[in-house]
Amino acid sequence: MAREKIISNYIKKLLKQDNLQDTKIKILNIGCGPGRSSEYLSQFGEVVSIEYDKFCCEFASEKTGLEIINGSITELPFDDNVFDLVCAFDVIEHVEDDQLAVSEMKRVAKNNGLLFITVPAFMSLWSHHDVINHHFRRYRLAEVKNLFSFKKDGKMIFSSYFNTLLFLPIFLFRQLSNLLQSGEKRTGSGSDFEAFKPGILNSILYRIMYFESNFINRHIRLPFGVSIMYTWKKNNQNE
Template identity: 70%
Template sequence: MEHDYYKEYYELERNHWWFVAREGILSNYIHRLIEQGKLSSKDLKILNVGCGPGRSSEYLSKFGKVTSIEYDEFCCEFASKKTGLEIINGSITELPFEDNSFDLVCAFDVVEHVEDDQLAVKELKRVTKKGAFVLITVPAFMDLWSHHDVINHHFKRYKIKEVNLLFDTINDGNKVFDTYFNSLLFLPIYFFRKVSNFLKLGQKRKGSGSDFEAFKPGVLNRILYKIMYFESSVINRKIRFPFGVSILYNWKKF
């Protein structure tokens, strides 16, 4: 991603309906794991891989001590100055931590940026403590591929069965829960991207060219947030959506 885009994404993470709704869905899901006694409510050691401009590390800090790592050196420096967070410059495919180090390892929309996604998942699993969790999100369905994915340097979009295959290479853990999300808006987003691809709208935008530029804070932004955030109540009842724009995947290490 271009350096100027990180400045743009710093604001988007804190204001755009998709980021804010994802934050709520993930925060509520983690809170539910704690309520159920699956995660400790004290001294939780959390690794946030690919923290980007830093908002995800800020809200994860509600649950424990967060260690943040980001691949792009400029983004590390920019996010550290903006947030005051200590961010390690490093790669998901070569995490600078010992085996069995963390209670919760998070990678929110990160794995799709890595060509060797199998190695990325292997590293996430390696640094997770026995009996602890990996929680990731990734974009779903190659039919939704657009200029947004190109600009964000994605290698692919996934189906749940493909994520299962990434995690099921050896018998070292099991899936806790998986679901698609951002499902209620799937059809309008699908058609928006098809039209955007046909008209090459992404290339015509002045900023990053991502879909996130299409909506600005305002009434529509709040409505879309509420629609997507509503899915949190469904997910926390362990009800799985059969399709969606993104995937949430939770895995536990033996």
């Protein structure tokens, strides 16, 4: 999956910058869902996984064999200053009090620990996908930065939109879908491509998304996109 590759490649770069590439770091993966993100994060160190949905937690544990803790990002069941890397991939948008969620992530990170989040971008892309997945909001980069700069307790490492090349077709598809589905209850997962069969389309989408990894790994910020990635380091005072 292209998203997984983009995140994995960027974490490799992030750890290399901090001279942690040869260290078995302690990682917290918040909102691990079915567990795949915990599996690929394990290449970087010891992963502790937490999932809010109890059914999903049990399913992921059974599927992956990993120990997954049932808990909330707004009340993390860990002491202060425990983890080298705290991740929350597409989680913050599910939380009404997103400021508290970020504060909890900061609390459990070690001094000089890293935080890495992804969130969906732009309310103009709001659609059935967001409703069915119980999102409270979509973000702009400035709004994410404000969440992290609430206290002067660290600094941003890198921020960017991504899934940029697919932004225009997804925007047009969602606008048209919202217009056509107005007043109707839509069923299904909410995916923009649920009507298409897998195969060649998946291969094309993979190549388009993975191409963006070349920019992100060079810290080249993309000006817009369907999603946002944001990395932050604790205890550097110049936010």
